[in-house]
Amino acid sequence: MAKNNNLNAAARAKKDKFYTQLDDIAEEVRHYKEFFKGKVVLCNCDDPFESNFFQYFALMFNTLEIKKLITTSYADSPIAGKEINLFPDGKTAYMTEVDELRDWNGDGAEDLDDVKFAIEHGIYKTTTLEGDEHYCAGDFRSKELIALLKQADVVVTNPPFSVFREYVKQLIDYDKKFLIIGNINSITYKEIFPLIMQNKMWLGYGMGRAISGFIVPDDYELYGTEARIEGGQRIVSTNQCLWYTNIETPKRYWELTLWKKYSPEDNPRYDNYDAIEVSKTAEIPEDYFGVMGVPITFLDKYCPTQFDIVGATESEGVGFSNGLWHDDSQFRQATIDGRKVYKRLFIRRRGNDAKKQIGIG
Numbered sequence: 117m118a119k120n121n122n123l124n125a126a127a128r129a130k131k132d133k134f135y136t137q138l139d140d141i142a143e144e145v146r147h148y149k150e151f152f153k154g155k156v157v158l159c160n161c162d163d164p165f166e167s168n169f170f171q172y173f174a175l176m177f178n179t180l181e182i183k184k185l186i187t188t189s190y191a192d193s194p195i196a197g198k199e200i201n202l203f204p205d206g207k208t209a210y211m212t213e214v215d216e217l218r219d220w221n222g223d224g225a226e227d228l229d230d231v232k233f234a235i236e237h238g239i240y241k242t243t244t245l246e247g248d249e250h251y252c253a254g255d256f257r258s259k260e261l262i263a264l265l266k267q268a269d270v271v272v273t274n275p276p277f278s279v280f281r282e283y284v285k286q287l288i289d290y291d292k293k294f295l296i297i298g299n300i301n302s303i304t305y306k307e308i309f310p311l312i313m314q315n316k317m318w319l320g321y322g323m324g325r326a327i328s329g330f331i332v333p334d335d336y337e338l339y340g341t342e343a344r345i346e347g348g349q350r351i352v353s354t355n356q357c358l359w360y361t362n363i364e365t366p367k368r369y370w371e372l373t374l375w376k377k378y379s380p381e382d383n384p385r386y387d388n389y390d391a392i393e394v395s396k397t398a399e400i401p402e403d404y405f406g407v408m409g410v411p412i413t414f415l416d417k418y419c420p421t422q423f424d425i426v427g428a429t430e431s432e433g434v435g436f437s438n439g440l441w442h443d444d445s446q447f448r449q450a451t452i453d454g455r456k457v458y459k460r461l462f463i464r465r466r467g468n469d470a471k472k473q474i475g476i477g
Contacts, residue, residue, distance in 0.1 A: 147367070156267055157268065159187040167187060171231075175228060188209070190255070209245040214240050215240075257286070270295065272294070274297040275296055275297075298358065299356055306436075312425065318360070318415070319360060320365070387451045387452060389462070397413060407464050408462070425461055425462070440462060
């Protein structure tokens with residue numbers, strides 16, 4: 117298992133070009149098949165051909181009945197132009213639009229060879245990106261990329277870890293549907309947690325080992341016990357990443373089966389928050405209707421008709437636990453008998469009984 121501090125260090129150093137494997141994309145997107153029908157899909161963080169997001173949606177164009185696929189690359193992409201050298205003058209940031217998949221090369225199949233043929237022969241619209249006075253070519257914040265974002269119905273990609281907060285903000289500001297990969301710790305970011313608490317953003321299907329690993333450039337260290345080389349590609353694995361989305365799914369409304377009884381011994385109260393500790397999501401008591409602190413991995417099982425999220429601990433959650441803390445505890449980890457507890461979300465049961473117990477309705 118890869119050490120999460122390596123991923124965090126990569127984000128801080130902006131050395132965060134982790135490319136998603138094709139199988140991991142296919143495994144997640146299959147749950148949203150009906151949603152993609154008739155949609156304009158934007159993948160705005162990878163090279164139009166080398167990116168597995170591009171390859172997946174190009175291959176599945178007819179199966180998913182996509183209206184259009186738009187993909188863009190960064191000017192400094194370490195993989196751009198390796199397979200298709202469209203611009204010999206050295207420009208590598210470009211945009212490609214796919215609006216149809218046919219047997220363009222006449223070999224009797226519709227596959228990536230047809231996509232490559234269509235790009236090289238000008239069948240698909242492919243243009244260079246120039247950037248602007250503030251952002252380099254291909255940066256999602258540039259005027260060119262914002263214009264493409266406005267055309268899109270849904271954005272699907274793996275944005276760089278270092279700009280995840282800003283990336284999500286842009287999606288929300290432009291009211292776009294999205295399916296993106298992020299680190300689990302971003303749940304408690306001060307820019308992200310309010311979106312989760314307000315049900316504007318939630319977890320998809322794949323989490324932890326459901327994402328089998330990321331392809332990294334040649335100059336990246338292969339760290340962790342599951343790091344490997346497959347098919348000439350360098351793979352780094354981590355169980356700290358997951359899919360975020362605002363696309364409705366059946367999974368979102370699967371209610372947890374609660375069986376455990378509340379126990380003051382198993383569920384002690386925090387020293388500095390007005391809530392009880394529940395150390396495992398599977399052990400949320402079925403007979404307790406007050407505020408509970410649960411691990412952030414609870415979000416993988418969160419059902420908005422069963423629970424309300426009312427706060428979070430630690431510095432990234434400052435201001436999100438208003439009314440739950442004692443004294444100046446908003447700046448501290450939760451503690452029990454002086455012992456620090458890892459990041460917690462605060463939740464409360466919903467339903468008629470829960471409402472009566474907390475004085476609502």
